Amino acid sequence: MSGNTTKSISINSNHSPEQSEEQELSSESLEPPQSWRSNTATLKIALLVNLARNAPPVHRNAPSDILAELDEDKNVDAYAAAMRARNYEVLIREGNGHLAGWLEKVQPDICFNTCEGFGGESREAQVPAILEMLGIPYTGPTPLAAAITHDKPTTQRILACHGLLVPRFQAFNTPNDVLRPDMVFPLFIKPAHEGTGIGIHNDSIARNEAQLRNKVAQVVADYQQPAMVETYIEGKDITCGLTGNGDDVHFYPITEVDFSGYPHELEPIYGVEQKVDYESYYRNKCPAPLGEALTAEIRRLTHEVFLVTGCRDFARVDFRLTESGQPYILEINGLPGITPFSDLTLMAQAEGLTHADLVCNVLDAALKRYGITKLGLRS
Numbered sequence: 001m002s003g004n005t006t007k008s009i010s011i012n013s014n015h016s017p018e019q020s021e022e023q024e025l026s027s028e029s030l031e032p033p034q035s036w037r038s039n040t041a042t043l044k045i046a047l048l049v050n051l052a053r054n055a056p057p058v059h060r061n062a063p064s065d066i067l068a069e070l071d072e073d074k075n076v077d078a079y080a081a082a083m084r085a086r087n088y089e090v091l092i093r094e095g096n097g098h099l100a101g102w103l104e105k106v107q108p109d110i111c112f113n114t115c116e117g118f119g120g121e122s123r124e125a126q127v128p129a130i131l132e133m134l135g136i137p138y139t140g141p142t143p144l145a146a147a148i149t150h151d152k153p154t155t156q157r158i159l160a161c162h163g164l165l166v167p168r169f170q171a172f173n174t175p176n177d178v179l180r181p182d183m184v185f186p187l188f189i190k191p192a193h194e195g196t197g198i199g200i201h202n203d204s205i206a207r208n209e210a211q212l213r214n215k216v217a218q219v220v221a222d223y224q225q226p227a228m229v230e231t232y233i234e235g236k237d238i239t240c241g242l243t244g245n246g247d248d249v250h251f252y253p254i255t256e257v258d259f260s261g262y263p264h265e266l267e268p269i270y271g272v273e274q275k276v277d278y279e280s281y282y283r284n285k286c287p288a289p290l291g292e293a294l295t296a297e298i299r300r301l302t303h304e305v306f307l308v309t310g311c312r313d314f315a316r317v318d319f320r321l322t323e324s325g326q327p328y329i330l331e332i333n334g335l336p337g338i339t340p341f342s343d344l345t346l347m348a349q350a351e352g353l354t355h356a357d358l359v360c361n362v363l364d365a366a367l368k369r370y371g372i373t374k375l376g377l378r379s
C-alpha cells in the first residue's frame, strides 16, 4: 500500500526463517474461536495482513526503507475493530506461504486483503493469486491488476495506450542503458515496483547524465529491480481516491500535499522521508483548491485509470499538476494504504467519515461486487 503509514522499521528485528507458523500469525490464534463456527448468522471475514515484524530477513546492505510498506499491529487492530463494530466475525492472519491451508480450514465468506507481499516483483499479486486459486472472495485487486499496478513501467504503458497523459518515461535495467534522446533533463528516477516513496529521495531528481546514472545504479543495486526514469514534472502533488466498482464509485475529496511543513533541505517531492521519517510534519489541503472543472477532470481521470487497470473496490491515483493546470498521472495505487493515518483515510475524514467508515466502504464494495449479503449469504 502507498501513502502515509506509521512505521518504525527495524530490519534487525526480523524473525528467523525457522520461526513457527504460530509466531508468524499476528495476535490472533491459529484455531478459529468457537464463535467462528457456531455464529452462522454473521459474515466471517479473514483479515489478511503483512506485518513488518514478520518479514523474512532482507538481503545484506538492504536500504533502510525496504520494509516501509509493511504494516503494524495497531493498524491491523483498527481494521479489525471497524469490521467487528458491525458484529462481523474477524480472524487476522499473516498472508504468507502457509495461507492456503489455513483458509481451507477456516472457510471465510470473504477475505479483507491488505497484503503488500514480503518480496518479489509482483508481491502485491501473491495473496490475490492464492485467493483466486481457492475461489474465495476478497477485497481489492485481482492478481493481474495488482501485478500491473505494482509495476510503474507496465502501468504507464497501459495508460499511454489508452491516451491518458503520463510523464515521458524510460525503464532502465542497468545504469549503462542508452538514454533516449527525447528524455530531456531534469529527469526523475524511482524504483520500478515499490510504493510509499521507497527509494525516492532528493537525488531522484537528476539534472545531468552523471546524476541520472548514479541514481539508476543505486536503485538497481539496492532494490534489485529496474529503475523508472521519467520527465520531472514540476508542479503540485495531487492524489484522488475512490471506493466502489464500475460506474458505482464514490470519490473522496482530492488532496494536495503541502510541502511547506518539511525541512527546507528536502525537495518538494513525496518520497520516503516525507511519508515515513517526517510523517508528523505532513500538511495537506483537502479538499484541494482546484475549482470545479479541474476537480471534475481529476476525478474523471482517476476513474478511467481505475477502470483500464482493472482495479476493484478502492484505489488512489497520484498526479503532478503543472502550473498551467495540466495533470500528469504518476501511478495508481491498487492497494492504497488504509491505516488510520493514510492519505485515503485523511480524505475520508475530510468529508466527515471515520477510519472505520472507510474500511467498511471497501468491504461493502467487495460484498456488493460478489453479491454477498451482510449476513454472509450469497444473494
Ligand SMILES: Nc1ncnc2c1ncn2[C@@H]1O[C@H](COP(=O)(O)OP(=O)(O)O)[C@@H](O)[C@H]1O
Binding pocket: 002, 003, 167, 188, 190, 194, 195, 196, 197, 198, 200, 230, 231, 232, 233, 234, 237, 268, 269, 270, 271, 318, 320, 330, 331
Ligand atoms: N515524474 C515525476 N515528476 C515529478 N515528481 C515525481 C515524478 N514521479 C514521482 N514524483 C514524486 O515522487 C512521489 C512518489 O512517486 P510515485 O510514483 O507516486 O511513487 P510511490 O509509489 O512511491 O508513491 C510523487 O508523489 C511525486 O512527489
Ligand SMILES: [Mg+2]
Binding pocket: 002, 196, 197, 318, 331
Ligand atoms: Mg505515489
